[in-house]
Every structure is written in C-alpha cells, then in structure tokens.
Amino acid sequence: MSRILNTLSGRFLLLTVAFVMLAEVLIFVPSIARFRLDYLQLRLEKAQIASLALLANDGMITPELEQELLNNAGVFNVVLRRDEVRQLVLSSEIPQPVAATFDLRMDGSFELIRDALAVLATPEDRIIRVIGNPVQQAGLLIEITLREGPLRTEMYDYGLRILFLSALISVITAAMLFLAVRRLLVVPIRRVVRHMQAYASAPEDARYVITPTARVVELRDAEEALQRMQTDLIAAFRQKERLAQLGGAVAKISHDLRNILTSAQLFADRIEQSADPAVARSAPKLVNSITRAVNLCESTLAFGKAEEHPPRLARFALRPMLEDVADGEGLSAQSEPACLIDTAPGLVVRADAEQLYRVVANLVRNARQAIDATGRGGTIEISAGEDETAWWIRVGDTGPGLPPKARDNLFRAFQGSARKGGAGLGLAIAAELVRGHGGQLDLVRSDEEGTEFLIRLPRAGGLDAEEMVG
Incomplete structure (x- = not known):
C-alpha cells in the first residue's frame, strides 16, 4: 500500500x-x-x-x-x-x-x-x-x-x-482521474525511465536511444532532450575510446622516443668534448634541444598516468604552507626575484594541503621563470584572505605577462605553455586540482606590468575542531 x-x-x-x-x-x-x-x-x-x-x-x-x-x-x-x-x-x-x-x-x-x-x-x-x-x-x-x-x-x-x-x-472522480493520469502521464514517464535505465546499462549501444512518441508537449520535449543527450553521449563515448587508444599509442611512442633521445643525449654530451670548434659551438644547442624533447616526453607520460585522488579536506594554517612553497623554490624577501607573502598568520583554510601546495608551487614557479626570462629583477607576491563565501589566494608577478596564445589556451594541456618547449601541463593540472575542491583558478590580469592568478576555494561545509591540523 x-x-x-x-x-x-x-x-x-x-x-x-x-x-x-x-x-x-x-x-x-x-x-x-x-x-x-x-x-x-x-x-x-x-x-x-x-x-x-x-x-x-x-x-x-x-x-x-x-x-x-x-x-x-x-x-x-x-x-x-x-x-x-x-x-x-x-x-x-x-x-x-x-x-x-x-x-x-x-x-x-x-x-x-x-x-x-x-x-x-x-x-x-x-x-x-x-x-x-x-x-x-x-x-x-x-x-x-x-x-x-x-x-x-x-x-x-x-x-x-x-x-x-x-x-x-x-x-x-478520483478513480477516473487516476486512470486518465496513469494513461496520459505515468505510462509515458515510465517509458522514459525504462529507456534511461536500459541506456545506463549499455551507454554505447545505439539501440537503446529513445524514439520520441509522446503526444503531450512537455513529455515530447523531455523525450527529444533525452534522445539528443543519448546521441551526444554515444558520440562522446566513441570519441573517448578513440582518444584512449590514441593516448595509449602516444604513450608508447613517447616512451620509446624518450629512450632514443636519452641515448642521443649521451652522444651529444661526448660531442661537447670535440676539439673541432664548430662542433663544440653546436653541441650545447643540440644538447638543449634533446633535453627539451626528453622533458616533453616525460611530461606526456606523467600526464597520461596521472590519477589524482579526491582531495582529503582538512583545516590547516595557510601561511606556513605558503612559506614552504617559497622555501622550496629558493625564494625569500631578499632573493632575486623577491617573494613577498601577505596573509594573516592565523588564517585557516579547509583543503587538501598537498594538492594546494602543488597548485601554488606551480604558479610561483611559472612566475619565477617569467621574471628570469627577462634578465631583470622582479617581485613575486603571494596574498591570501577570506570573505563570506570563499577563501582566496592571489599569486602575482612583475614579469612581462603571458603571450596571447598562452592566454587563449591557458588551462588546456599541451597548448597553454608560455615557455618555448613547455608542455603547458602545469596550469592544466593546477586548474583540475582546484576544481576538485569545488573552487576555481582564474587569470585576473596579464599585461606588460605582470601577471596575476586567483584561487578561490568555497567555504561551504565544515569540519569538527579535531580535524584541524597544522
């Protein structure tokens, strides 16, 4: 009953x-x-x-x-x-x-x-x-x-x-309406549900794509929307399978190519010792080219194997973690470039400390490389705070700014690199880690005065006091 x-x-x-x-x-x-x-x-x-x-x-x-x-x-x-x-x-x-x-x-x-x-x-x-x-x-x-x-x-x-x-x-009256609603609404809805269940059991089987037959306008719209979604998903699954196969092939090629390039790198090191001045002058360029190719192969393999675990959320003090990032990159307020940290000592955030470290470290490393490429000094600024809905972290530099191509494809793997020979994987992985927290990584500005990124982590949800660490 x-x-x-x-x-x-x-x-x-x-x-x-x-x-x-x-x-x-x-x-x-x-x-x-x-x-x-x-x-x-x-x-x-x-x-x-x-x-x-x-x-x-x-x-x-x-x-x-x-x-x-x-x-x-x-x-x-x-x-x-x-x-x-x-x-x-x-x-x-x-x-x-x-x-x-x-x-x-x-x-x-x-x-x-x-x-x-x-x-x-x-x-x-x-x-x-x-x-x-x-x-x-x-x-x-x-x-x-x-x-x-x-x-x-x-x-x-x-x-x-x-x-x-x-x-x-x-x-x-209720019996008549019950039968009418069952015939006109419930039966068509159950048909849609059965199609959804059948499709969920075999999402790549085109036989389970629904054929719109309802006469009620709203149900007809729902069936047509479901048909479009199922068709798009089948195409996406097929594309995913092809990309997976292609990715496997690329990984194998990258692995073999890396081995070949490593051997070539050994020979290039010997060429540097040649007595021929012309050969000696060309050897460093050859070594650098081979090194970039090896790095690209290793980055491709690492990206293809990356299986990030879901963030393990816990509360921790943010400033010590930011100071660890600066120390890890060999930066301080007196270094060149200088690294300035502006955040309250008692600011506590809720995140995966390891993953957030990787995100900030990637942004700081990119900022340092941008400043070093100019041959002039500069400053990297890291600031953090909170508002009613989120914690935020800003990472800015006084470098030359990102080129237009890098800005257009900033968080896309293999397309958003600002360095020659770079794979553009760092920002793609960083953005993925921030999204895993329910947050967002954005480029605030990038011009001749420098570049600034903003991380926002939502404050929704809470943990007990005993889960606080750091």
Missing part, C-alpha cells in the same frame, strides 16, 4: 480525493444553511395556513382543532400580524422558555451559515422563536415558536446524505 502511495499516480489519487472532499465541504456548509432556512420557511407557511383556517371561522374553533392545526404545522404558537391593530393567534402551552429568536427577514448569508452550524453544535432541544414574512403578502409578519430538536435531526440526516454522496462522487 505504501509503495502505491509513494508513486506519482498514487499521490495524485490522494490529492484528487482530498481536493474533491474539500470542494464538497465548501458546498456542504452553504447547503446545510439553505436546508435550515427551507425547513423554517416551511414551518412558517404551515403556520400561516393554520392561521388562515382560524380566520375563515371568524376565530371560532374548538381547542381540539386548534391543537390539531398547531401539531400539523409543528409549532407551539403562531402570531400573524395582518395590520397594525389586529392579530390572529394560535397558541398552546410552551414547555420551557424561549432560548433564542431568529428573524429570517434580516439574516444574510453569513448569519444563516453561522446559525446553521450553531444548531449542529448545540445538543439541547431548545425552544426558539422564528419571525418571517407571510407568503402572498398576507400580512406584515408571522411569528412562530417551535422545538429545535426535530430541525437538528433533519439537518443531521440531510448532512449524512450529502457526505455520503460527496464521498461517492470523490471516489468516482
């Missing part, structure tokens, strides 16, 4: 029953008020007929006939005011005092509903007085007294009939 209620069609069934019952309740309240009004109006009409019988006999009737007229009308007393001075009265003994008076001539919809609900909520069999207008303009007003108990009984019977009819209508 709970499984059915947790389905879309089951919940729709419950909502349908609930809203139909709510609508019936909203109909029941004014209808029960109308029933009470009709009941009292009928008693006034019967009382008026009894009074007219008395008038027809010039007020001369036996007590037995008077009581019969009152019993037939279901009242104790009748007062019919025909003019300002004359009243026709039918009366009998009232068993208890009058508890309430209702003037139907003055009541509006709100008063009628209020009085009807009060009747249902009052358990006592009270004596009430009712005032109304005579029918056919047969006088100024008519007034009766009667028991409220029979009225309440009639109202309960009427209410039960209304509620039973409402429940029956609700069940029939």
Whole structure:
C-alpha cells in the first residue's frame, strides 16, 4: 500500500480525493444553511395556513382543532400580524422558555451559515422563536415558536446524505482521474525511465536511444532532450575510446622516443668534448634541444598516468604552507626575484594541503621563470584572505605577462605553455586540482606590468575542531 502511495499516480489519487472532499465541504456548509432556512420557511407557511383556517371561522374553533392545526404545522404558537391593530393567534402551552429568536427577514448569508452550524453544535432541544414574512403578502409578519430538536435531526440526516454522496462522487472522480493520469502521464514517464535505465546499462549501444512518441508537449520535449543527450553521449563515448587508444599509442611512442633521445643525449654530451670548434659551438644547442624533447616526453607520460585522488579536506594554517612553497623554490624577501607573502598568520583554510601546495608551487614557479626570462629583477607576491563565501589566494608577478596564445589556451594541456618547449601541463593540472575542491583558478590580469592568478576555494561545509591540523 505504501509503495502505491509513494508513486506519482498514487499521490495524485490522494490529492484528487482530498481536493474533491474539500470542494464538497465548501458546498456542504452553504447547503446545510439553505436546508435550515427551507425547513423554517416551511414551518412558517404551515403556520400561516393554520392561521388562515382560524380566520375563515371568524376565530371560532374548538381547542381540539386548534391543537390539531398547531401539531400539523409543528409549532407551539403562531402570531400573524395582518395590520397594525389586529392579530390572529394560535397558541398552546410552551414547555420551557424561549432560548433564542431568529428573524429570517434580516439574516444574510453569513448569519444563516453561522446559525446553521450553531444548531449542529448545540445538543439541547431548545425552544426558539422564528419571525418571517407571510407568503402572498398576507400580512406584515408571522411569528412562530417551535422545538429545535426535530430541525437538528433533519439537518443531521440531510448532512449524512450529502457526505455520503460527496464521498461517492470523490471516489468516482478520483478513480477516473487516476486512470486518465496513469494513461496520459505515468505510462509515458515510465517509458522514459525504462529507456534511461536500459541506456545506463549499455551507454554505447545505439539501440537503446529513445524514439520520441509522446503526444503531450512537455513529455515530447523531455523525450527529444533525452534522445539528443543519448546521441551526444554515444558520440562522446566513441570519441573517448578513440582518444584512449590514441593516448595509449602516444604513450608508447613517447616512451620509446624518450629512450632514443636519452641515448642521443649521451652522444651529444661526448660531442661537447670535440676539439673541432664548430662542433663544440653546436653541441650545447643540440644538447638543449634533446633535453627539451626528453622533458616533453616525460611530461606526456606523467600526464597520461596521472590519477589524482579526491582531495582529503582538512583545516590547516595557510601561511606556513605558503612559506614552504617559497622555501622550496629558493625564494625569500631578499632573493632575486623577491617573494613577498601577505596573509594573516592565523588564517585557516579547509583543503587538501598537498594538492594546494602543488597548485601554488606551480604558479610561483611559472612566475619565477617569467621574471628570469627577462634578465631583470622582479617581485613575486603571494596574498591570501577570506570573505563570506570563499577563501582566496592571489599569486602575482612583475614579469612581462603571458603571450596571447598562452592566454587563449591557458588551462588546456599541451597548448597553454608560455615557455618555448613547455608542455603547458602545469596550469592544466593546477586548474583540475582546484576544481576538485569545488573552487576555481582564474587569470585576473596579464599585461606588460605582470601577471596575476586567483584561487578561490568555497567555504561551504565544515569540519569538527579535531580535524584541524597544522
């Protein structure tokens, strides 16, 4: 049962029953008020007929006939005011005092509903007085007294009939809507779900690509979107497989080429010792070219084998880690180039310390190489802080800035290198590590005055105090 209620069609069934019952309740309240009004109006009409019988006999009737007229009308007393001075009265003994008076001539919809609900909520069999207008303009007003108990009984019977009819209508309406929704919405949705499950089990099998057939516009759009996504994923999987095969081939080629170049590097070292001046002058250039080729092969192999583990997040003080980066690169405030660190000693971040070290070290190393390439001095600045949403680290330098090609392909492997012979893997890996933290690595500026990178790490989530390290 709970499984059915947790389905879309089951919940729709419950909502349908609930809203139909709510609508019936909203109909029941004014209808029960109308029933009470009709009941009292009928008693006034019967009382008026009894009074007219008395008038027809010039007020001369036996007590037995008077009581019969009152019993037939279901009242104790009748007062019919025909003019300002004359009243026709039918009366009998009232068993208890009058508890309430209702003037139907003055009541509006709100008063009628209020009085009807009060009747249902009052358990006592009270004596009430009712005032109304005579029918056919047969006088100024008519007034009766009667028991409220029979009225309440009639109202309960009427209410039960209304509620039973409402429940029956609700069940029939809900069943029809349930079947309609199941046919028009649930079945097509299940078809989409089955296609998604089948496709997930074999994402490269084109037979499981959905063919849009739904007639409902929204479902048709969903099926078409799913078809496009499945088609694109199949193409992406095929491309991935080809790239994997190509990557394997490149790795093998790079491995063999590295071995060949290493041998060539040994021969080039011997050439440097040649007595021929021309050969001696050419040897360093040959050695440098072979060294760059070996480095490119090693970088390609390292990138292809890289399997970064998910970041192990922990809290640690940032400044000691930044100082370790500077020391590792042989930089300080007095070195050339100078390295300045501007961050609060107590700043604590939540990240993978090892991975963040690699990211900052890569940026600092690139900044140093850019400054060294100019042959002039310069400064590398590392600053850090936090705001409401993230921790940030800025790494800037006073170097010559990045060339346009490097800026356009900055975080793309083998395309974003700013150095001749570089593979452009450092920034690609750094950006990947930052994204693993849910953060972002951006180039803020790069011009003739220098280059500046910004790392942003989100502060969302937290760790217990015992996980704080450093």
